[in-house]
Amino acid sequence: MNYSSTNYELACNECGKRYGNRPLSACPDCLAPLEIVYDLLSAKGVFTRDSIARGPASIWRYARLLPVPEGFQPDLPVGFTPLIRASRLGARIGASTLYVKNDAVCFPTLSFKDRVVAVALANAQKFGFDTVGCSSTGNLANSVAAQAARLGLKACILVPADLEPAKILNTLVYGARLIRIDGNYDHVNRLSILIADEYNWGFVNVNLRAYYAEGSKTVGYEIAEQLGWRLPDNVVVPMAGGSLIRKIRKAFQELIFLGLVKKPARPVRFFGAQATGCSPISVAVKDGTDDIIPQKPNTIARSLAIGNPADGAAAAKMILVDGGWAEDVSDVEIVSGVQELAETEGIFTETAGGVTTAVTARLYADGRIAPGETTVICITGNGLKTTDALAGCYDHLDARAIRPRLADFDAYLRSLDGEPEPELIATGER
Ligand SMILES: *Cc1c(COP(=O)(O)O)cnc(C)c1O
Numbered sequence: 001m002n003y004s005s006t007n008y009e010l011a012c013n014e015c016g017k018r019y020g021n022r023p024l025s026a027c028p029d030c031l032a033p034l035e036i037v038y039d040l041l042s043a044k045g046v047f048t049r050d051s052i053a054r055g056p057a058s059i060w061r062y063a064r065l066l067p068v069p070e071g072f073q074p075d076l077p078v079g080f081t082p083l084i085r086a087s088r089l090g091a092r093i094g095a096s097t098l099y100v101k102n103d104a105v106c107f108p109t110l111s112f113k114d115r116v117v118a119v120a121l122a123n124a125q126k127f128g129f130d131t132v133g134c135s136s137t138g139n140l141a142n143s144v145a146a147q148a149a150r151l152g153l154k155a156c157i158l159v160p161a162d163l164e165p166a167k168i169l170n171t172l173v174y175g176a177r178l179i180r181i182d183g184n185y186d187h188v189n190r191l192s193i194l195i196a197d198e199y200n201w202g203f204v205n206v207n208l209r210a211y212y213a214e215g216s217k218t219v220g221y222e223i224a225e226q227l228g229w230r231l232p233d234n235v236v237v238p239m240a241g242g243s244l245i246r247k248i249r250k251a252f253q254e255l256i257f258l259g260l261v262k263k264p265a266r267p268v269r270f271f272g273a274q275a276t277g278c279s280p281i282s283v284a285v286k287d288g289t290d291d292i293i294p295q296k297p298n299t300i301a302r303s304l305a306i307g308n309p310a311d312g313a314a315a316a317k318m319i320l321v322d323g324g325w326a327e328d329v330s331d332v333e334i335v336s337g338v339q340e341l342a343e344t345e346g347i348f349t350e351t352a353g354g355v356t357t358a359v360t361a362r363l364y365a366d367g368r369i370a371p372g373e374t375t376v377i378c379i380t381g382n383g384l385k386t387t388d389a390l391a392g393c394y395d396h397l398d399a400r401a402i403r404p405r406l407a408d409f410d411a412y413l414r415s416l417d418g419e420p421e422p423e424l425i426a427t428g429e430r
């Protein structure tokens, strides 16, 4: 298997100037974000459905359209997560053709961040960094810590102090250095920009960001391939910095350009999902603008809690251009969303997935998506990382234990159904 990529390099999003390949945070001339551009034409006829099918069951089957260095030998089977038909959730919310892209089971750390980190660290190695890092709302921290350990790189990770305990533990266990910052994600991010510069470390979402962000395209490639090389009508995507939603669209456009999927009669519509407690992008979309007004986050969906999103303006713009929409939901709705997905489809997602599920229900209820359209919802993280969000939902957790007797079981079952327990009470055996 040849993992070499089509020729690629950094380009400025604003002025278009090219910068080759190196760790660079922004365009030195206009300070705009950088994006990887490819020599797509040279992939025509080479990057085909057949060549992809011969690749491994991981994101590396799409290596030709990822920024991976010459001679790169992938080590980890990241991605290629299940796309499953969600008929029971669909029936509940009035959607007849609904799919879940389930990155709650992404390898190795159970969130879609494993995709972006895999691509970023391939480049960190090539650039010669011995230490990598990130500013993170949780999942990125887990993924950088795990994959750095595997590659023998040192990791230094910065997080907001109020992160969920499971996400802190899931970082420390890999031996990473974890630093809690007294502030929100936007404070953490500003500090990490200074650190990356001062210490010459590879920060995946700072000086490696352009490479990192391309990893998100693989969600789009997989959706298309798993639908039988077809694009859906709609995609519902949770938004933090606004990068994932943009890259899924970029992936679809590349596939259309290369003739791997048919150009749909109507452009795929993108629906962004946020928590009301941190909704700068959805607020902009609802106002019909790409003017992002930063917010101070206050929500249980901590992995989405970026108040000043780096790709917010671009995300709002692309959502509006294709006729999509964005919605946001309250913390109470987020918890219901987590429960609804678990109860209907057997998938336990973290709070971000609760956001996506609840927003999807709202979009169907409001008629923004018609019942018969093909819609994919992106579940991006695992519920075991945010169990504290469900505290108080299940008093069974401290229900009394019964004796190992059938009679006790019968009586207990009746009591759960709201009937009295006559025998136990009569014999005074409690
Ligand atoms: C980071 C993250 C997102 C959103 O990512 P952006 O690309 O920053 O918009 C969505 N879901 C989960 C679980 C995440 O950790």
Ligand SMILES: [Zn+2]
Pocket: 012, 013, 014, 015, 016, 017, 027, 028, 029, 030, 031, 032
């Ligand atoms: Zn520029």
